[in-house]
Amino acid sequence: MARQERAVRTRNALIESAAELFDRDGFETASLSTISARAGVSNGALHFHFASKAALAGAVCEAAAQRLGRITGGGGEQADGALQILIDASHALLRGFSHDVVLRAGFDLGDSPESTGAGEDLHRRWQGWVEAVFAQADREGTLAGDVSAQDAALAVVAAVAGFEALGGQDPQWLSPATLTRFWGLLLPRLAEKSVLDRLVASGTASRAG
Template identity: 35%
Template sequence: MAQQERAVRTREAILLAAAQVFDEVGYEAAKVSEILTRSGVTKGALYFHFESKEQLARGVLHENARAVPPVPPQQLKLQEAVDRGMVLAYRMGHDPLLRGSVRLALERPVHDTLDRRVPFEAWTRESQALLEEARLAGELQPHVDTAELANLVVGAFAGIQLMSQAMCDRQDLCERAAVLYRVLMASVAMPGVLVQLDVAADRGARVHAIMDDYVRTP
């Protein structure tokens, strides 16, 4: 068991170091030697877990798909959908692994075969599932297509993330995400639901603060 735990910690250290380097310089400019130095593991340990830079990038991308665990249940399913996005915005400012994976997902280098659809597809599926529950609960206006809305939310979030990164290294991402959800919800939520939604800029931080307790609850 101790050996297995060490292997898990080693893999996590490698992925964290890789994500930091990918976030800072991008996939093509990233050097395995720099990742090795930052991870603090031996060369043999790194290549035991990941045979190449491309495998490292795949590992980071797959971590992106699990970046935001389920948020605590809310009376309104639309609030849960908002909370997932707001928690993601909050974590973008604090989680190097998430930042690195997002940069990888949005890059388009010429010479690699990475499947960058993984995190987008995962978040879109999860978003549509929540939105469909909201539709069945009568929280969405009748004209709303949940598949279209899920794709719009994920694409729009990717866009504001890029803009926030360019403008201020993501320091205002929570504020931009709050504006995004406020505008979107005004066009899709039933009026009685809209007035109940919490889309404040600090919503992600508040939900994140209670998520560990929720995830640990049997």
């Protein structure tokens, strides 16, 4: 039992270390020996857990997908309506891109041609979720009548990908203030007039803070 716990801890340390080095040096450049050294384990231990760098990249993607699942899982917030759920999730995702190297590396690995097959494309999973939320807003009647749910999803997915890409150079792009300004601009176009005043562009988590 203790041995199993230790194995889980080693595996997680390797995933974290791999994410850090994929993020810093890129998938192609990051070396397995640097990854194991940074995780504080031997090369042998790394190879016990992961057969190849691609397998390690797959595990990073899987861990990132779980985190994305928690961000989009929401739950309990249905009372706020679909648009507020989306605003809140976008804030959580950008916080994740700032602070969580596993989430960031997982999204990036999907973009990298060298790591193809490492895991599913998280951008595509996020996009599918955003489309479903706008379709829900449409059914609720909280999406403005003359707005297509698909076009709204396209704009939000593109902007979030842009915040992520530009944030690598200048962290200001990932700040809550930036995303709040984006929603402040977009919501009067997207939301049905009757719900607009209830929506919190800075996210409902910001009210608690």
